[in-house]
Amino acid sequence: MHPPENGKNHRARRNFLGQALTAAGAAIAAPSLLSQATSAQSEKPASIPGQGEISVTLSINDKQETLAIEPRVTLLDTLRERLGLTGSKKGCDHGQCGACTVLVDGQRVYSCLALAVMQEGKQIVTVEGLAKGDVLHPVQAAFIENDGFQCGYCTPGQICASVALVDEVKRGCASAVTEDFDNLPQLTNLSEAEIKERLSGNLCRCSAYNGIVAAVQQVTGQAPPSPAAAMFMQEAGVSA
Amino acid sequence: MKNFSYVRATSVKEAVQQASTDNNAMFIAGGTNLVDRMKVFLDEPSQLIDITRLEMTRIEPTGEGLRLGALVSNTAVADHPEVRRSYPMLTRAILLGASQQIRNVATVGGNLLQRTRCPYYYDTAFACNKRELDTGCAALTGINRIHALLGASDQCVAVHPSDMCVPLAALDAIVEVESSKGKRQIPFTDFHRLPGDAPQRDTTLEPGELITAVILPPAPFAKSSVYLKLRDRDSYAFALVSVAAAVELADNRIKTARLAMGGMAHKPWRFTEAESFLVGKAANTETFQQAAELALQGAKPLEYNGFKVELAKRAIRRALTVSAKGGGIV
Numbered sequence: 156m157h158p159p160e161n162g163k164n165h166r167a168r169r170n171f172l173g174q175a176l177t178a179a180g181a182a183i184a185a186p187s188l189l190s191q192a193t194s195a196q197s198e199k200p201a202s203i204p205g206q207g208e209i210s211v212t213l214s215i216n217d218k219q220e221t222l223a224i225e226p227r228v229t230l231l232d233t234l235r236e237r238l239g240l241t242g243s244k245k246g247c248d249h250g251q252c253g254a255c256t257v258l259v260d261g262q263r264v265y266s267c268l269a270l271a272v273m274q275e276g277k278q279i280v281t282v283e284g285l286a287k288g289d290v291l292h293p294v295q296a297a298f299i300e301n302d303g304f305q306c307g308y309c310t311p312g313q314i315c316a317s318v319a320l321v322d323e324v325k326r327g328c329a330s331a332v333t334e335d336f337d338n339l340p341q342l343t344n345l346s347e348a349e350i351k352e353r354l355s356g357n358l359c360r361c362s363a364y365n366g367i368v369a370a371v372q373q374v375t376g377q378a379p380p381s382p383a384a385a386m387f388m389q390e391a392g393v394s395a
Numbered sequence: 396m397k398n399f400s401y402v403r404a405t406s407v408k409e410a411v412q413q414a415s416t417d418n419n420a421m422f423i424a425g426g427t428n429l430v431d432r433m434k435v436f437l438d439e440p441s442q443l444i445d446i447t448r449l450e451m452t453r454i455e456p457t458g459e460g461l462r463l464g465a466l467v468s469n470t471a472v473a474d475h476p477e478v479r480r481s482y483p484m485l486t487r488a489i490l491l492g493a494s495q496q497i498r499n500v501a502t503v504g505g506n507l508l509q510r511t512r513c514p515y516y517y518d519t520a521f522a523c524n525k526r527e528l529d530t531g532c533a534a535l536t537g538i539n540r541i542h543a544l545l546g547a548s549d550q551c552v553a554v555h556p557s558d559m560c561v562p563l564a565a566l567d568a569i570v571e572v573e574s575s576k577g578k579r580q581i582p583f584t585d586f587h588r589l590p591g592d593a594p595q596r597d598t599t600l601e602p603g604e605l606i607t608a609v610i611l612p613p614a615p616f617a618k619s620s621v622y623l624k625l626r627d628r629d630s631y632a633f634a635l636v637s638v639a640a641a642v643e644l645a646d647n648r649i650k651t652a653r654l655a656m657g658g659m660a661h662k663p664w665r666f667t668e669a670e671s672f673l674v675g676k677a678a679n680t681e682t683f684q685q686a687a688e689l690a691l692q693g694a695k696p697l698e699y700n701g702f703k704v705e706l707a708k709r710a711i712r713r714a715l716t717v718s719a720k721g722g723g724i725v
Contacts, residue, residue: 207398209401225398226398226399226400226401226443227396227397227398227399227433229430248434249431249434250427250431250496250497253494253496256496259500262470262499262500263495263496263499264496264499264500265427265496265497268426268427268430268431268497268500269426269430269500270401270423270426270430270443272401272445273423273426273445273447316495316496319495320495323495327474328470328474328495329473329474329479329486329490330490330495331487331490331491331630332724333490333724334723334724335723336479336480336483336486351630352630353495355494355630355631356493356494356495356496356497356631357494
């Protein structure tokens with residue numbers, strides 16, 4: 156699939172599809188509301204709620220987004236279908252695969268199980284918000300350097316999870332395989348078993364797990380980064 | 396999922412007041428189980444009362460114990476220094492439950508209210524008395540390898556899925572609840588119920604009651620406590636059987652023993668008889684094997700879960716052995 160020429164076109168197409176679906180649903184449920192619903196949607200700005208919708212302001216990748224959404228809409232669907240942020244992927248949509256992983260107030264969460272209305276006032280970071288301009292986040296660079304993916308579908312979730320993993324180890328979070336709670340692993344001695352356990356909430360059906368573990372090992376300073384990755388890390392001002 | 400109205404509560408009082416006006420309202424915090432169930436129409440609340448902004452987010456000392464606010468995340472409980480030190484089986488159980496993404500948002504109160512992962516409950520093509528009373532139980536004659544060995548009824552053979560609740564049962568935790576009618580405390584082992592002829596009810600919570608905290612009493616015997624979880628894959632899976640065990644020794648004899656299991660019944664199962672048997676005995680394999688036999692003597696295997704009887708006995712023996720040797724990873 157070719158990328159859209161620009162974000163606006165892309166978003167417009169998604170909105171059209173969303174409205175078409177809404178209109179079809181309304182036609183079955185309540186034909187008399189159909190013309191009212193479609194005209195209201197095409198004329199009103201996004202921030203004025205329609206029937207069943209409420210106005211919500213979300214902070215996503217340091218940008219405030221005000222949307223009118225129904226309370227049942229998940230954060231994942233909001234990102235993908237309303238904001239054009241399609242980096243976060245819908246795999247299982249049931250909190251089992253991890254492809255939708257984003258960071259909320261610095262903590263990794265499954266955006267498919269989070270209702271968007273409940274995220275007001277929180278800082279949301281998606282895979283689109285990790286790079287600084289053209290400079291990749293060190294975890295992104297390490298995934299490229301270490302072949303941490305094959306088809307790439309789980310990759311945004313794996314990367315967000317790995318970014319959080321590094322922070323969790325720094326903050327002294329234990330895992331199920333941490334033997335001694337008085338002697339927590341540090342980044343430089345984080346074992347392969349620890350990395351695998353800490354990433355067990357992210358599945359990769361291509362089974363690129365060895366590359367993913369290698370990428371995390373590189374970011375944690377256990378393996379010497381390649382010259383390219385070292386450059387990325389230096390430019391991003393990040394040291395493992 | 397069906398749409399609903401959304402209310403963000405600003406105080407416990409407001410939340411329970413709001414709940415008292417609508418029988419079909421539900422509270423939502425982490426939502427990791429509820430949102431999932433709503434997606435498959437197992438739950439269709441008319442309104443969700445968002446309680447995540449309430450002041451129930453602290454872990455506080457209470458005398459020699461700890462009070463866990465209902466909104467404290469599973470991650471925060473597991474990583475709390477005092478929980479790790481005094482109740483290591485609780486930290487281990489939480490870390491063995493779910494994934495980091497789930498633990499970051501799942502709460503103390505919500506963990507107690509998880510519903511069974513019986514596949515026949517989730518699949519609306521099958522009969523399930525828990526989902527819809529008097530429709531039958533497809534698990535009774537179905538593939539019931541993950542199902543209950545103890546305390547089941549001919550209405551329901553589902554098991555409670557929580558890891559965290561198993562040590563809470565072993566520790567005699569107390570659940571604090573509040574409704575528009577007032578506050579009360581529920582001993583942990585009375586909080587979840589057996590299916591009987593009302594399998595739709597998982598707990599003894601009354602309509603409109605909100606969990607506000609879980610209290611951990613002092614437990615000097617739990618310093619070397621352990622949690623063992625056995626499952627089909629090594630991580631991010633529900634337990635086939637799990638054991639929370641604590642053995643405290645004095646003069647080479649067992650002074651205190653605590654034993655509870657997950658994956659066995661409709662509620663976390665506490666083995667008080669086996670605990671009494673252990674007290675005063677020498678801490679050795681023979682003693683632990685006898686305790687395991689005693690624990691499982693009432694087991695009623697179904698067609699496909701008979702393997703869990705032996706699995707449970709070996710798990711009990713191993714967990715007690717490791718706890719008696721000073722604890723740690725099992």
